[in-house]
Amino acid sequence: MFCAVVAWLLFLLMPFCCREVSGKTKCAQAIGVLDCPSDPKKAADVEVYLMDDDGFLNPDDTMGWTTSNEKGEFTVQGCGYDLWSLPEPYLKILHFCGSSSEKVLKTPAKYIFRPHTIDYGIISLEGN
Template sequence: MEQKGVLLIGLLISIMALGCEASTKCVRATGVVVCPTDSHMAANVQVKLLDRDSLPWETDDLMGSAVTDSTGHYVVEGCGDDMFSWNDPDPFIEVRHRCPEPGHSVSIPFRTKEIDIEHVYLPESIIKVPTIRLDFH
């Protein structure tokens, strides 16, 4: 009897999944990071484009990643999808860096900084992210 119940639940979940469409959208963001406390720390900074998932059992999905050039400039792009056609991805940028805080000359551990960005999708527009200052949280 228990096996029939498990099979019935599995069948219902499968039927529900077939009726769900995912909304896939792509994003391209461009910008620059600066590190006023050590200008060299703006180079080779990891920039991730993520899709924020707010449900407790979900994790934020990686849409794309890039590394800044020697002057701190980056272009990051990628696609994300969320369940149901009306639910567009919620993109944001995460920057992983070692820029020292003001008053310090070195930053040993990596730090991360999240930046909310517009929900604008390709091909309509490329998101121009305001300059990201890494020395402050």
């Protein structure tokens, strides 16, 4: 009986021990241009994080991060791992556009992975 219980527990824990068996690692790259119409300088040197949305109970993972250049342009890339599903990449942008205090802009998740690129186009920071 004891051996059967141990064998059953090992069977249940196997997916958590062996990532290669069921986990999915995917890499993503995102590009875009940040825009702050009220103060264009506030679109430069902005922190842009490529995140993996892990749901309510699990904190989101940082896949990669960068800062925008003087024109507000950015390219960020990284990889994410999820045990039961594909990573859900989204951008988290920390900025001061239209405010003296830091604001966070979160984009919707997009399921586009390398070799393709997620092109966000122009992202307006004003009011976000």
